[in-house]
Every structure is written in C-alpha cells, then in structure tokens.
Amino acid sequence: MVKAVVLGAAGGIGQPLSLLLKASPLVDELALYDVVNSPGVAADLSHISSPAKVTGYLPKDDGLQNTLEGANVVVIPAGIPRKPGMTRDDLFKINAGIVRDLITGVAKYCPKAFILIISNPVNSTVPIAAEILKKHNVFDPSRLFGVTTLDVVRASTFVAEIVGEKDSRNIVVPVVGGHSGDTIVPLLSLTKPSVSIPADKHDGLVNRIQYGGDEVVKAKDGAGSATLSMAFAGYRFAESVIKAVRGEKGIVEPSYVYLPGVPGGDEIAKAVGVDFFAVPVELGPNGVAKATNPLGSINEDEKKLLEVAIKGLKTNIDKGVEFASAEPAKL
Ligand SMILES: NC(=O)c1ccc[n+]([C@@H]2O[C@H](COP(=O)([O-])OP(=O)(O)OC[C@H]3O[C@@H](n4cnc5c(N)ncnc54)[C@H](O)[C@@H]3O)[C@@H](O)[C@H]2O)c1
Numbered sequence: 576m577v578k579a580v581v582l583g584a585a586g587g588i589g590q591p592l593s594l595l596l597k598a599s600p601l602v603d604e605l606a607l608y609d610v611v612n613s614p615g616v617a618a619d620l621s622h623i624s625s626p627a628k629v630t631g632y633l634p635k636d637d638g639l640q641n642t643l644e645g646a647n648v649v650v651i652p653a654g655i656p657r658k659p660g661m662t663r664d665d666l667f668k669i670n671a672g673i674v675r676d677l678i679t680g681v682a683k684y685c686p687k688a689f690i691l692i693i694s695n696p697v698n699s700t701v702p703i704a705a706e707i708l709k710k711h712n713v714f715d716p717s718r719l720f721g722v723t724t725l726d727v728v729r730a731s732t733f734v735a736e737i738v739g740e741k742d743s744r745n746i747v748v749p750v751v752g753g754h755s756g757d758t759i760v761p762l763l764s765l766t767k768p769s770v771s772i773p774a775d776k777h778d779g780l781v782n783r784i785q786y787g788g789d790e791v792v793k794a795k796d797g798a799g800s801a802t803l804s805m806a807f808a809g810y811r812f813a814e815s816v817i818k819a820v821r822g823e824k825g826i827v828e829p830s831y832v833y834l835p836g837v838p839g840g841d842e843i844a845k846a847v848g849v850d851f852f853a854v855p856v857e858l859g860p861n862g863v864a865k866a867t868n869p870l871g872s873i874n875e876d877e878k879k880l881l882e883v884a885i886k887g888l889k890t891n892i893d894k895g896v897e898f899a900s901a902e903p904a905k906l
C-alpha cells in the first residue's frame with residue numbers, strides 16, 4: 576500500500592506531478608494539499624481510470640493533518656518560483672517559512688515518510704527540513720532528499736544533443752554538489768557511455784547544465800520557472816524511491832542528502848567539507864542504501880568547479896540551518 580502526497584499540488588509543478596503520480600500503477604492513494612484549488616485538482620484527477628484514490632485538502636479543517644496521515648512518500652513543490660533577474664536564493668525569504676511549516680506537519684503526522692524536497696533554494700530548504708525534523712526527534716537522513724534529478728535530466732539531454740545520440744536516456748552524467756548555478760557540478764568525464772565533447776563546446780555545455788534553469792526562466796518571461804520538465808524529473812525520482820521500497824534492486828539516482836547520516840556518506844562529507852551535498856545515491860527499502868563517491872577520478876577542470884561549488888554551498892547551508900534554529904514553526 577503506497578500513499579503519496581504532493582504539498583503545493585495546485586501549482587505549476589504540482590499539477591503535472593500529481594497527474595504522473597495518479598497515472599502510476601505503483602500508487603494506491605494520492606493526497607493533494609495546497610493553500611488554493613487542491614480539491615479542484617483532486618476532483619479532476621479522480622476521473623482518471625487508474626488505481627490511485629485521490630483526495631484534495633486545503634489548510635482549513637485540519638487539511639495538512641488529513642493529507643499527511645499514513646503517507647509513505649511526500650513530495651514538496653510548494654513555494655514561489657523565480658522571475659527573470661532573480662537567483663534561487665532570492666526565494667529564501669518566502670519559501671524557507673513554507674518549507675519549515677510543511678516539514679513540521681510531516682514530523683508530526685508522518686515522521687517515517689520519505690521526503691522529497693523540490694522547493695527552492697534546495698541548497699537551503701533541505702538543511703531547514705533536517706533541522707526541523709531534528710527538533711522533533713524524527714530526523715532519518717536516509718529518508719530526506721533534495722530533488723536534483725532535473726540537473727541530471729538536463730545533462731543527459733544536452734550531452735545527447737552534442738554527441739548526436741537520439742535517445743538521451745542512454746546517456747548518464749553524474750551531477751554533484753547543489754542545485755543552483757555554480758553549485759551544480761556536472762562530471763562530464765564520468766559520462767556513461769564515455770563521450771567525446773568537442774573542446775570548443777565543453778565550457779558552453781557545462782554552463783548550460785549549471786544555468787539550465789535560467790534558460791527556462793528567461794523563456795517564460797515572468798510566468799515562472801521550469802514546471803513540466805521538473806514534474807517529469809520529480810516523478811522519476813518519486814517512482815525510483817517507490818520501486819526501491821517495493822524491493823527493486825540497483826536503483827541509483829542523484830540526490831542532495833545529509834551525507835554524515837547516510838551509509839557511505841561520511842567519507843564523502845569529509846572529502847568535500849560540507850554536510851549537505853548531491854551524489855548518486857543507491858536506493859533501498861529504507862531510502863538511501865548507499866551514497867556513492869564519484870569524486871575519486873575527476874579531472875582538474877572538475878576539481879576547480881567543485882571548489883567553487885563548495886564555497887557557495889557552505890553559505891547556503893549555513894543560512895538554512897541558522898533560519899531553522901531561530902524560527903519557531905507555525906502550526
Ligand atoms: N528542485 C528543482 O529542480 C526545481 C525545479 C523547478 C522549480 N523548483 C521550485 O519549485 C517551487 C514551485 O515551483 P512552481 O513553478 O510549481 O510554482 P507555483 O507558484 O506554480 O506553485 C507553487 C504552489 O505552492 C503553493 N503554496 C504556497 N504556499 C504553500 C503552503 N504553505 N502550503 C502548500 N502549498 C503552498 C501555491 O499555492 C502554488 O500552488 C519553486 O520554489 C521553484 O523554484 C525547483
């Protein structure tokens with residue numbers, strides 16, 4: 576029995592992500608929560624002929640509690656998106672409090688659920704979530720994930736375009752670090768199968784992977800950021816978590832996790848000098864089965880990218896931790 580929840584379900588990501596979850600035969604129950612329109616989205620989806628029973632809640636009448644009770648997987652795309660000229664860090668002011676309050680609900684009503692955080696700035700919202708869960712004595716690092724799948728999806732797509740591979744799913748590029756600009760570190764030298772990127776295209780490709788989000792923000796021209804590609808990526812990650820819980824072996828997805836608390840993560844945390852960091856993670860029935868370390872064989876260019884990323888990450892992580900330590904949750 577799998578109960579999946581989407582918090583922020585009426586939004587640009589929330590709606591298509593809820594559609595994909597409703598269409599999945601792996602989901603038995605789907606609960607949608609938002610401050611607006613979630614009952615409408617739920618009514619619409621409920622006409623689809625697939626197994627999941629769909630419900631939609633608003634904050635009134637204990638909506639968050641009713642949404643979260645019994646949940647196994649909670650996906651969180653709640654919060655405001657960027658407009659042109661903004662960084663993801665500019666979203667902190669509003670989204671930090673939203674994530675804090677929603678995670679407080681998770682801590683109270685479904686503390687064992689797998690938590691998938693999409694809300695930006697992911698580099699800071701995941702540390703906020705960890706701190707709130709710690710405050711409630713329910714933090715299990717193997718169950719808290721910052722969703723960085725879109726960076727990996729973009730890397731596959733952009734590399735495939737350059738090397739002329741028709742199906743970008745055949746190209747796997749490890750992307751490590753965080754989820755914003757130069758904290759995103761694509762390890763092109765470790766692409767599988769190995770690819771040869773023409774020298775004159777290399778730096779542009781790295782930049783496009785790091786700033787792919789800005790490309791969409793600019794194209795949408797004030798109407799938000801990536802939603803459909805994010806719903807695809809968020810669903811891919813949620814599906815992988817659910818498949819691993821159901822016993823499927825060998826599933827590896829990148830994710831931004833609390834390294835010192837997950838198997839295999841301590842050594843990587845020591846090497847990079849930050850506690851929250853995205854690496855390819857092997858998933859199992861209890862979440863992270865093993866964090867894998869791709870950093871041993873990276874080239875000099877990638878080492879330089881990594882140095883820059885770690886600097887930015889430190890600031891973003893500290894900001895999140897400080898916020899969560901200072902602010903009482905509102906529930
Ligand atoms: N991790 C990633 O790779 C990635 C990719 C794309 C977007 N994002 C982020 O995802 C977030 C959502 O983006 P979007 O385009 O869907 O935005 P959106 O504005 O279209 O949707 C956000 C939804 O959150 C809801 N919401 C606001 N406060 C809430 C609360 N307290 N409880 C429940 N719901 C609440 C809003 O009502 C809205 O429906 C943004 O922060 C964006 O930056 C992350």
Ligand SMILES: O=C(O)C[C@H](O)C(=O)O
Pocket residue numbers: 656657663695725787788789791792800801
């Ligand atoms: O760019 C954004 O603000 C949204 C998201 O993080 C993305 O990478 O598309």
